[in-house]
Amino acid sequence: MRPLLLGVLCCSLVLPVRAFYSAGDDVVELTPSNFNKEVLQSDSLWLIEFYAPWCGHCQSLTADWKKVATALKGIVKVGAVDADQHKSLGSQYGVRGFPTIKIFGANKNKPEDYQGGRGNQAIVDGAMNLLRTLVKDRMSGKYGSSSSNKQQSGGGGGGSKQDVVELTDDNFDKMVLEGDTVWLVEFFAPWCGHCKSLEPEWAAAASAVKEQTKGKVRLGAMDATVHQAVSGRYGIRGFPTIKIFRKGEEPEDYQGGRTRGDIIERALDLFSDHAAPPELLEILNKDILTKTCEDSQLCVIGFLPHILDTGAAGRNGYLKVMMQMAEKYKKKTWGWLWIEAGAQMELEASLGIGGFGYPAMAAINARKMKFALLRGSFSETGIHEFLRELSVGRGSTATLGGGTMPKIHTVEPWDGKDGELPEEEDYDLSDVDLDDNMSKTEL
Structure with missing residues (x-):
C-alpha cells in the first residue's frame, strides 16, 4: 500500500481551546474505553485523526474532517482522538505532532501514517484508493477479516x-x-x-x-x-x-x-x-541546543547573569529554581537548558532578550520557530505562571528572528566556581622619565 503525503504538523503555542466534534457529527470520537471495540475489533477501514484542542492546524482541519466523515459514511470509518486528553492512545501509536492521521486497515495492529493532502476531496480520494487496495488484497486471499485475524492471534493481537x-x-x-x-x-x-x-x-x-x-x-x-x-x-x-x-x-x-x-x-x-526530571543542560555547542529543542515539544532556556555578577552561590540559586520547575513539569516533553548572559549573543538577539535584563527565560517551539519570553519574575511563582499559560495555549509569542536557529558558538562549561577578574598586565615604568616627558609635552 503506497502511503500518501500529509506531514505531521506541529502547532503554535497560542491557540484557543474548544471542543471539536459532537454527537451530531459523523466523526466517531474515540477514547481508550471504546478504541479496542470500535477500531481494533472492526472489519472496517478506519481513518483516525489524532489532534490536540489547542492546535491551530487541527482546528483548520475540523470542517474538512467532518465533510470527509459524511462523504464516507457507511464506506470508510472516520474517527478522531483527543491525544492531548488521551495521551495513552497517542503514545501507543507514536503520535508526536498534531494533527496526525493514521490508517487502520487490514492489520489493525500495524497502522500506517496517512501522508496525503489535507483538503476534504484529497482525503476522500485517498481513502477510496486505500479501500480498493484492501478489497483487492482480500479477494486475492492476502487478508481475511479482522475476526479471523483475531482468532489466529489469540484475541485481538497487539502484544506478546x-x-x-x-x-x-x-x-x-x-x-x-x-x-x-x-x-x-x-x-x-x-x-x-x-x-x-x-x-x-x-x-x-x-x-x-x-x-x-x-x-x-x-x-x-x-x-x-x-x-x-x-x-x-x-x-x-x-x-x-x-x-x-x-x-x-x-x-x-x-x-x-x-x-x-x-x-x-x-x-x-x-x-x-x-520518572526523574529532565536534565538541565548548559548550552556548550550547537548540538546540545539542536538536539534538545528538536526532541522536545518546547525547550525552556534560562539566560543567567554573568558569574562575576552573582558568584557561584547566586548562579546555583537560579539553577535550583529551574531544576525545581523541571521537576514540576516533568510529565511534559520539554527540554531544559541554560546559558550565561553574553555567551551566545546571536541567540539572545534572535529572541530579543537584551531589553529585559538578566536572569531571563525563553520557551522555544523549534518546529514552528515560535518563542515566548518570561515577563514576570525569575522565581518558582513567576516561571510556573509563565509555563502554565503556555501549556494551556495562552501567552504572547513571536517568530524566532530569521525563522531559523541562530549560530551557536562552542564555549567552555562552567567549572562551578566563583568568577575571577582577568589579571591586569604589569608594566615596567622604571625607564620612563616622567618629568622629562611632561616637560616635552608642555612644550
Whole structure:
C-alpha cells in the first residue's frame, strides 16, 4: 500500500481551546474505553485523526474532517482522538505532532501514517484508493477479516504474552517488592471468564508499557489458585484483581478500566509520577541546543547573569529554581537548558532578550520557530505562571528572528566556581622619565 503525503504538523503555542466534534457529527470520537471495540475489533477501514484542542492546524482541519466523515459514511470509518486528553492512545501509536492521521486497515495492529493532502476531496480520494487496495488484497486471499485475524492471534493481537511476567510465590518478592520497577499485577484464576476476556488486553498493554517506559513499569500475572501464599497475603478474594506495587509503599488497588488503552494510560501516569526530571543542560555547542529543542515539544532556556555578577552561590540559586520547575513539569516533553548572559549573543538577539535584563527565560517551539519570553519574575511563582499559560495555549509569542536557529558558538562549561577578574598586565615604568616627558609635552 503506497502511503500518501500529509506531514505531521506541529502547532503554535497560542491557540484557543474548544471542543471539536459532537454527537451530531459523523466523526466517531474515540477514547481508550471504546478504541479496542470500535477500531481494533472492526472489519472496517478506519481513518483516525489524532489532534490536540489547542492546535491551530487541527482546528483548520475540523470542517474538512467532518465533510470527509459524511462523504464516507457507511464506506470508510472516520474517527478522531483527543491525544492531548488521551495521551495513552497517542503514545501507543507514536503520535508526536498534531494533527496526525493514521490508517487502520487490514492489520489493525500495524497502522500506517496517512501522508496525503489535507483538503476534504484529497482525503476522500485517498481513502477510496486505500479501500480498493484492501478489497483487492482480500479477494486475492492476502487478508481475511479482522475476526479471523483475531482468532489466529489469540484475541485481538497487539502484544506478546511473553511481555507479561509470570509471577509465582518463589519469585514475587525479589521481582516485585525488591526492585525499582513499578508493577501492575493481575491475580487471576484459570476458570474465570472475566480473566480470559482480560488476557489479550493485558498482553497488548504489557508490550506497549514495556516499550514506552523502557521497562520501568511492567505488567505481571499470578495464578492465585496455585500461588496462594502471595495472593493470601494481599487478601485476594475475587478475579481478576489488579494491584499496583511501588517500592517501599503499600500496594494499592487498580481502579481503572480494563481495556488496553485504560491500562496503558494508568501505567504511563505511574511512570511519569516516578520518572526523574529532565536534565538541565548548559548550552556548550550547537548540538546540545539542536538536539534538545528538536526532541522536545518546547525547550525552556534560562539566560543567567554573568558569574562575576552573582558568584557561584547566586548562579546555583537560579539553577535550583529551574531544576525545581523541571521537576514540576516533568510529565511534559520539554527540554531544559541554560546559558550565561553574553555567551551566545546571536541567540539572545534572535529572541530579543537584551531589553529585559538578566536572569531571563525563553520557551522555544523549534518546529514552528515560535518563542515566548518570561515577563514576570525569575522565581518558582513567576516561571510556573509563565509555563502554565503556555501549556494551556495562552501567552504572547513571536517568530524566532530569521525563522531559523541562530549560530551557536562552542564555549567552555562552567567549572562551578566563583568568577575571577582577568589579571591586569604589569608594566615596567622604571625607564620612563616622567618629568622629562611632561616637560616635552608642555612644550
